[in-house]
Amino acid sequence: MNQSINERWLYLSLTPLPRSFSLAPEEANRFLASVLANSNPFQIMTEYARGLQGVIANESSLSNVIGDIGELSYVGHHIDDLVEHCCYEEIIYLLHHNRLPNKVELTAFEKQLRAERELPAPVIDFLKIAPKDASPMDVLRTAISMLGMYDHRAKIGEPDIAANAAIALSLCAKSATIVAAYHRFRNDLELPPIREDLTEAQHFLYLITGEVPTDTASRVLDVALILHADHGMNASTFSARVTIATLSDMYSAITAAIGTLKGPLHGGANEGVIHMLKDIGELENVDAWVEEKLVQKEKIMGIGHRVYKVLDPRAPHLRRLAIKLTEELGEPKWIKMSERIADIMRERKGLEANVDFYSATVYYSLGIPTDLFTPIFAISRTSGWTAHILEQLRDNRLYRPLTLYTGPKTLSPVAQIESR
Numbered sequence: 001m002n003q004s005i006n007e008r009w010l011y012l013s014l015t016p017l018p019r020s021f022s023l024a025p026e027e028a029n030r031f032l033a034s035v036l037a038n039s040n041p042f043q044i045m046t047e048y049a050r051g052l053q054g055v056i057a058n059e060s061s062l063s064n065v066i067g068d069i070g071e072l073s074y075v076g077h078h079i080d081d082l083v084e085h086c087c088y089e090e091i092i093y094l095l096h097h098n099r100l101p102n103k104v105e106l107t108a109f110e111k112q113l114r115a116e117r118e119l120p121a122p123v124i125d126f127l128k129i130a131p132k133d134a135s136p137m138d139v140l141r142t143a144i145s146m147l148g149m150y151d152h153r154a155k156i157g158e159p160d161i162a163a164n165a166a167i168a169l170s171l172c173a174k175s176a177t178i179v180a181a182y183h184r185f186r187n188d189l190e191l192p193p194i195r196e197d198l199t200e201a202q203h204f205l206y207l208i209t210g211e212v213p214t215d216t217a218s219r220v221l222d223v224a225l226i227l228h229a230d231h232g233m234n235a236s237t238f239s240a241r242v243t244i245a246t247l248s249d250m251y252s253a254i255t256a257a258i259g260t261l262k263g264p265l266h267g268g269a270n271e272g273v274i275h276m277l278k279d280i281g282e283l284e285n286v287d288a289w290v291e292e293k294l295v296q297k298e299k300i301m302g303i304g305h306r307v308y309k310v311l312d313p314r315a316p317h318l319r320r321l322a323i324k325l326t327e328e329l330g331e332p333k334w335i336k337m338s339e340r341i342a343d344i345m346r347e348r349k350g351l352e353a354n355v356d357f358y359s360a361t362v363y364y365s366l367g368i369p370t371d372l373f374t375p376i377f378a379i380s381r382t383s384g385w386t387a388h389i390l391e392q393l394r395d396n397r398l399y400r401p402l403t404l405y406t407g408p409k410t411l412s413p414v415a416q417i418e419s420r
């Protein structure tokens with residue numbers, strides 16, 4: 001049969017579905033086989049990839065993660081180069097515009113971004129009444145979702161790229177204000193006046209502490225924001241793309257992404273690292289502690305990666321900063337414990353540290369509360385998520401994979417409820 005793709009679509013949509021389960025199993029199988037035979041354009045994969053490992057789900061020009069050599073680049077620029085020469089605002093621009101800005105463009109972009117820092121009054125009210133012991137990730141997720149109700153551009157229905165680009169910029173600025181505001185309110189403190197003369201990194205630290213940070217602290221956070229901005233088809237980015245691909249709105253997609261990032265196998269690992277270091281307590285306890293976890297087949301947080309089979313290229317930058325900061329603080333214990341854990345895991349399991357392993361010590365040394373580590377990851381990754389959402393909308397296709405059915409192979413009649 002020489003059918004065009006459209007004709008086959010038509011065939012599939014017009015093929016009558018069985019109305020009851022009175023089909024004999026062989027007939028049902030024949031029906032399914034006929035559907036599959038006429039659905040070649042969908043290229044049904046016969047191999048099952050658990051956790052979608054190794055599956056290419058879409059095209060993207062945003063970041064390139066080369067797992068076997070441990071290389072990461074954003075839009076054709078090596079991460080090492082970006083860390084050395086750029087600030088976080090340039091990275092947002094790069095991801096949103098697919099190229100680096102010149103000086104004039106960067107200044108204009110920073111101005112636009114800073115003008116988006118204020119939150120609507122109802123969102124501020126929510127942050128004031130949110131439970132003081134809530135997870136800041138839950139608060140961030142809820143506040144971002146709330147923002148969608150106050151932005152009529154979110155209800156456009158059709159993907160309007162210009163409107164979505166404006167929302168993307170706004171979310172990159174507002175996510176930091178949400179996290180900082182909640183932190184102030186839960187400690188019975190006022191939010192300092194929003195300022196437009198500080199960078200993203202400076203402004204976040206200023207909001208949570210009430211003081212303009214030192215250049216060192218600002219640059220350290222700036223580097224961390226650069227390193228967390230994007231990372232291929234990671235779980236939360238995939239969530240964002242799946243959500244927007246239904247032509248839902250950007251706020252819904254970011255809400256889904258935040259919920260996904262929260263898990264300890266993804267962004268939540270950085271908090272896990274500090275809990276682990278505190279649990280171990282002293283350098284001399286490390287070997288026995290790790291050994292016990294390995295015997296119990298428990299995961300060591302901050303170690304291992306689905307894609308990198310060598311050292312995560314973001315880790316050395318954060319390691320360098322962690323060493324510098326802990327030395328300055330006169331608290332080298334944390335980094336020494338971390339180094340010993342990394343050595344044991346390399347020797348015993350052939351596994352390397354990932355981005356979360358050293359970022360935890362970096363944030364801890366900056367005096368940032370542990371439960372804000374993952375929200376900081378979310379603040380930075382909002383630049384990548386929103387860029388992926390815009391990219392998805394420019395060439396959209398609904399995500400609809402298949403499942404390998406493992407239930408009963410034969411169909412049984414439904415018995416009356418009394419006789420089940």
Ligand SMILES: CC(C)(COP(=O)(O)OP(=O)(O)OC[C@H]1O[C@@H](n2cnc3c(N)ncnc32)[C@H](O)[C@@H]1OP(=O)(O)O)[C@@H](O)C(=O)NCCC(=O)NCCS
Nearest residue numbers: 264265266269298299300301302303304305306354355356
């Ligand atoms: C990131 C992660 C989910 C990747 O998982 P994955 O690709 O599915 O890797 P696998 O679970 O298949 O791991 C392969 C082997 O290494 C072990 N392993 C992987 N990460 C480990 C870790 N952190 N601690 C101990 N063992 C680990 C697995 O138990 C498995 O061992 P086995 O072959 O003896 O069963 C996993 O490494 C992990 O849970 N790390 C800790 C959480 C973390 O830091 N997440 C942040 C990622 S940026």
